[in-house]
Amino acid sequence: MDKIRTVIIDDEAPARDLIKHYLKEFDYIEVIAECSDGFSGLKSISFMKPDLVFLDIQMPRLTGIEMVEVLTEKPEIIFTTAYDQFAIRAFELNAVDYLLKPFPKRRFLDAVAKAVERIQSGESGRVPAGKLLEKRPESGPPVNRVVVRKGNAINVIPVGQIRYVEAQDDYVMIHHAGGKALKQQTMKYYEDNLPKADFVRIHRSYLVRVEDIKRIEPYGKETHVAILHSGDKLPVSRSGYKQLKEELNF
Amino acid sequence: MKHPVLSNKVRQIIWWLAWLFMALGQLLSYYLGFGKLTTVSISDIIISVAIYSVLALSLWYPFSFFNSATTRPGTIVTNIIAGGIISLTIWILLTRMIMLLLFPRGEEYKLYWEATFYFRIGSGVFIYCLVVLTYYLFISLTTLSEKKAKEARLESLVKETELRMLRSQINPHFLFNSLNSVSSLTLTDPEKARDMVVRLSEFMRYALSRKDEQPVTLRSELENLMLYLDIEKVRFGDRLSTEESIDPDCLEIKMPVLLLQPLYENAIKHGVYESTGGVKISTEAKIEEGHLKITISNNYDTAPSSRKGTGTGLQNVARRLELSYGNRASIRTSKEADLFTVTLYIPAEYL
Numbered sequence: 084m085d086k087i088r089t090v091i092i093d094d095e096a097p098a099r100d101l102i103k104h105y106l107k108e109f110d111y112i113e114v115i116a117e118c119s120d121g122f123s124g125l126k127s128i129s130f131m132k133p134d135l136v137f138l139d140i141q142m143p144r145l146t147g148i149e150m151v152e153v154l155t156e157k158p159e160i161i162f163t164t165a166y167d168q169f170a171i172r173a174f175e176l177n178a179v180d181y182l183l184k185p186f187p188k189r190r191f192l193d194a195v196a197k198a199v200e201r202i203q204s205g206e207s208g209r210v211p212a213g214k215l216l217e218k219r220p221e222s223g224p225p226v227n228r229v230v231v232r233k234g235n236a237i238n239v240i241p242v243g244q245i246r247y248v249e250a251q252d253d254y255v256m257i258h259h260a261g262g263k264a265l266k267q268q269t270m271k272y273y274e275d276n277l278p279k280a281d282f283v284r285i286h287r288s289y290l291v292r293v294e295d296i297k298r299i300e301p302y303g304k305e306t307h308v309a310i311l312h313s314g315d316k317l318p319v320s321r322s323g324y325k326q327l328k329e330e331l332n333f
Numbered sequence: 334m335k336h337p338v339l340s341n342k343v344r345q346i347i348w349w350l351a352w353l354f355m356a357l358g359q360l361l362s363y364y365l366g367f368g369k370l371t372t373v374s375i376s377d378i379i380i381s382v383a384i385y386s387v388l389a390l391s392l393w394y395p396f397s398f399f400n401s402a403t404t405r406p407g408t409i410v411t412n413i414i415a416g417g418i419i420s421l422t423i424w425i426l427l428t429r430m431i432m433l434l435l436f437p438r439g440e441e442y443k444l445y446w447e448a449t450f451y452f453r454i455g456s457g458v459f460i461y462c463l464v465v466l467t468y469y470l471f472i473s474l475t476t477l478s479e480k481k482a483k484e485a486r487l488e489s490l491v492k493e494t495e496l497r498m499l500r501s502q503i504n505p506h507f508l509f510n511s512l513n514s515v516s517s518l519t520l521t522d523p524e525k526a527r528d529m530v531v532r533l534s535e536f537m538r539y540a541l542s543r544k545d546e547q548p549v550t551l552r553s554e555l556e557n558l559m560l561y562l563d564i565e566k567v568r569f570g571d572r573l574s575t576e577e578s579i580d581p582d583c584l585e586i587k588m589p590v591l592l593l594q595p596l597y598e599n600a601i602k603h604g605v606y607e608s609t610g611g612v613k614i615s616t617e618a619k620i621e622e623g624h625l626k627i628t629i630s631n632n633y634d635t636a637p638s639s640r641k642g643t644g645t646g647l648q649n650v651a652r653r654l655e656l657s658y659g660n661r662a663s664i665r666t667s668k669e670a671d672l673f674t675v676t677l678y679i680p681a682e683y684l
Contacts, residue, residue, distance in 0.1 A: 094606075095510065095568045101517030120609045141506075143609045146639045165509035184513035228637040241637040 086200060087203050090131065092124035092147070093139035098184070100161065102137050105191050112195070120242040123146025125153070125237060134202050140164040145230060145239075151176045152267065153232040159198045195300045212216065229257060231264035238264060247311060248273045250288040258315070283330050285309055285323035293330060297317040334397050337471045338390060350474050355460070373445050376435060381428045385457070388420050389464045396468050413465055421457045496656055499649045500591060503540050504598060506534075506567075514568050529567055536560040543590050550684060551618060551625065552584040558593055562614065565601055573612055574606050580619040587684045589657050593629065595646035601629035603642065603673065608634040609630040624662075625681050630674040647675070654679070 089112055093099045099117050106112050110129055115131055118124040121144040128136060128150075136158045140147040148169055151160060162173045165184040168212045173181045179201060180194035244260040249268045257264045284290050295311045299319060302308040307319040309327075319327065338348045359378045364370050399412045429446070436442045511533055518526035539557040543549075555577070566573050597614065604612040617628040647666065654662040658680055665676045 094572075095514065095515035096570050097517040097568065098510075100521050101513070104517070104520045119474075122609075137549060141606060143607050143634065144636070149639065165506040165513065183510050185516040186513075224640050224643045227641045238637065 085245075086111055087135055087199065088113055088115045088133045088168040089135045089137070090114070090116045090118065090124070090127050091137045092118045092121075092142070092150075093137070094119045094125075094142045095139070098139065098163070102191075105188060106195075108192075109195065112199075121147070121150050122237075125150050128154060128158060132156065135159045135161070135198050137161050137163055140166055140169050145237075148172055148176070149230040151178075153230055153237055155232065159201055161198060168311070173190070226276045229266065231257065231266050233262075233264055242266065242277060245277070245292060246311065247289055247291040247315075247317065248277075248282075254290075283326050285317065285319045285327060287320065289317050289323075290316060293327075298328075299324075299327065309321050334395050334472070334475060336390075337468070337475075338393070347385070348390075352382055356382040359456075362384065369406055371441070371445075373436060373442050377428070377432055377442075377445065377449075380431050381424070381453070384427050384431075385460060388424055389460070392416060392420060392464060396465070397472065400472055417458070417461050417465075421454070421461065424457060425453065437485055458659055458675060492656055496589075496653060499653045499656075503537070503594070507598070508537075511564050518567075525567070529564060531627075532560045532564050536564065540591060540594070546580055547590065548587040548684065549590045550584060551586050551588055551627075553581075554588060554590065554593055555584075555616070555618075558597055561594070561597060565605070569605050571610070571611060573601070573614070576613060576615045577618045578615070582620055583618045583681075585624055585683055586620075586625045586679070587683050588625070588679055589653055592650060592677075593627070593655060595650055596629045599642070599646050599675075600629065601675070603638070604631040604633045607636075607638045608632075610634075621678075623681055624678045627677040627679070628674060632671045633673055635671055646662065650677075 085116075089106065091099050091102050091114060093102070097121070099119075103114055103117075106114060112135070115133060116127045118127050119142075121142045123160045124136075124138070124142075124147075125145060127133070138147040138150070138160055140162060141164065147162060147164070151157065157177070160167070160173075160176070160178045161182060162178050163182045163184060163186070167183060170181045179198045182190060182194055225242070227242055229242065229245065231238050231240060238261075240257065240259045241262070246258045246260070248270065249256040249258065251265070253267060254265050254272065255268050255270060257266060270284075270288070270290060273290055274282075277290070281292055281294070282290050283293055291309065291311070295313070297310050297312045299307050299309050302318070305321055307324050309317045309319050311317065338344045347519055358369065359382070360375065363374050364379065367374075395412060395416055401410060432442060434444075448656075451498065511529070515526050515533070516531050519527060534558055539553075539560075559577075562575050563574070566575075600612075600614045604614065612631055614629065614631045618625075619626055647664070651664045653675070654664055661680045663678045667674045667676075
C-alpha cells in the first residue's frame with residue numbers, strides 16, 4: 084500500500100508536534116512537510132500534492148479557510164483549531180473533520196480513520212449539505228480581504244479595492260481595482276460579510292460599493308441602471324432602488 | 334421617618350428654648366400691656382405654653398403619617414386643618430381645666446379668661462402655623478437629602494457594574510490554544526509542560542480571582558501580564574519577543590486591574606497572529622509630570638488581515654480610564670510605518 088502523504092499546517096510549533104506525535108502510531112502515514120503560515124502551506128499543497136492535510140485556521144498571511152477556498156485540487160482536510168465558529172464553512176468545503184483544540188487522542192484517531200477511509204475508497208466524501216448550511220452566515224466583524232486564485236497565482240484583494248460583486252451560478256465574480264476574479268462563494272456570504280455601510284445589494288445578482296456609483300438613470304418602466312465611475316452599467320431592481328434610496332437619502 | 338426633635342438632643346434643647354422664649358415673650362407683652370403681672374396671668378401663660386409644647390411634639394405623628402409620596406395634596410390640607418382644630422380645642426380645654434383646678438371660683442380668672450379669649454385663639458393659630466411650617470420644612474429637607482443620597486448610591490452602583498463589565502474578559506481561544514500546547518508538551522517536554530501549567534494557573538488566578546475593582550500596583554499588573562506573554566512565547570516560539578524598560582519609581586503606582594491585558598492581547602492578535610516574521614512587544618513605563626506614562630508598542634504586518642478588529646479592546650480601556658479617573662487619564666494610539674503604539678497616562682497615585 085502506498086503511504087499516505089501528509090502535510091501539517093499550524094503556526095504554533097507545539098500544536099504541530101502533537102499531531103506529529105500522534106501520527107507516529109500509523110506506519111502508513113508519512114509527514115512530508117510542516118508549514119507555519121497560510122502561504123507556505125498553500126505552496127506545499129500545490130507542489131507536493133499530499134493526500135491528507137492537518138490545517139489550522141487562524142494563521143498569518145492566509146487563514147486555513149481562505150487557503151482551502153482557492154485550492155483547485157483538494158486533498159482530504161482535517162481542520163484543527165481553537166475556534167468553533169468556522170465549523171459550518173469547513174464542512175461546506177468538504178472537510179473530513181473539524182477538531183477543536185485541545186482535542187482528545189480518541190477524537191484525533193477517529194478523524195484520521197475517516198480520512199484514510201475516504202482516501203482508500205477514492206471518493207471524496209459526500210456532497211455537503213451546502214444548500215441547507217448556506218442560510219447560516221459565518222458571523223463576526225466584516226471581512227477585510229478576499230483571497231482568490233487566478234491561474235496559478237493567489238491574489239489577496241483588500242476589501243477597499245472591491246467595486247462590485249456579481250452572481251454567476253454557483254460562483255461570484257469579484258470586480259476590483261486590479262481586474263476581476265471568480266470565487267466559489269454565495270452572494271449571501273458577501274452581503275453578510277462585506278462592510279454593510281459600504282455595499283448595497285442593488286439587484287439579485289449585484290452587490291455594489293456605494294462610492295463607486297456615478298449616477299443612476301431610469302431604464303425601462305420600472306427599473307433603473309447604475310453607472311459606475313469605471314463606466315460599467317449595472318441593472319438596478321425595484322427593491323434595489325428602494326435600498327439605494329434609503330442608503331443615499333434621495 | 335424619625336421624630337425630628339425627640340431623636341436629636343441638640344434639637345430638643347432648641348425646641349424647649351423656643352417655647353421658653355415664647356412664654357417669656359408673652360409675659361413681657363402682658364406686662365407692657367397691663368403694667369403688671371398677676372398670679373393668674375403668670376400661671377396661665379406658663380401652663381398654656383407648657384401644654385402647647387407637648388401637644389406640638391405629638392403633632393409630628395399625624396403629619397409624617399399622612400405625607401407619603403402617594404398622599405394627595407387635598408388630604409394633606411384637610412389633615413392640617415383638622416389637626417389644627419383638634420389640637421387648639423384640646424389645648425384650650427386642657428388649660429382651662431387646670432386653671433379652674435388651681436383657681437376655683439376665682440372671679441379674677443373669669444375676667445382674665447374673657448379678656449384674653451380671642452387673643453388666645455389668635456396666638457394658638459399662629460403658633461400652630463409655625464409648628465406646621467417647621468415640620469414640613471424638615472420633611473422636605475430630609476426627603477431631598479435622602480433622594481440625593483439614593484441617587485449617589487445608584488450612580489456609584491451603575492459605575493461599579495459598568496467597570497466590572499468592562500474588565501477585560503480573557504479570550505477563551507487563548508486558554509484553549511495554551512492548553513493544546515500543554516497537551517503537546519506533556520509528550521515532548523514534560524518539564525516545560527509543568528512550567529506552563531504553573532504559569533497559566535498563576536495568570537488565571539490573577540485574572541479570575543479579583544471580583545472587585547480594587548486597584549493593583551503596576552508591579553503586580555506587569556508581573557502577571559509577563560506571565561501571559563511567557564505563555565504566548567511558548568506557543569509562538571521565536572516569533573514573539575518582548576522588551577521592557579520600567580522605571581523602578583513607577584512600580585508602586587496603583588492602577589485598575591488587568592487594564593493592560595487588552596493592549597497586550599491586541600499586540601498578539603494584530604502582530605503575532607498576522608505576521609510570519611518576528612514581532613517584538615515593547616513596554617515602557619516612567620513618570621512624567623505627575624503621571625504614570627505607559628507605552629506599549631508592537632510591529633505588525635501591514636498586509637490586510639482576514640477580518641478587521643472591532644476596536645472593542647481599546648474602547649473598553651478608554652472607558653475604564655474615564656470611569657476611574659475622569660479626565661485625569663488618557664489613552665492615545667499611533668501607527669507609524671509598521672509600528673503600532675498605545676500610550677496611557679494615569680495619575681501617579683500610590684496605594
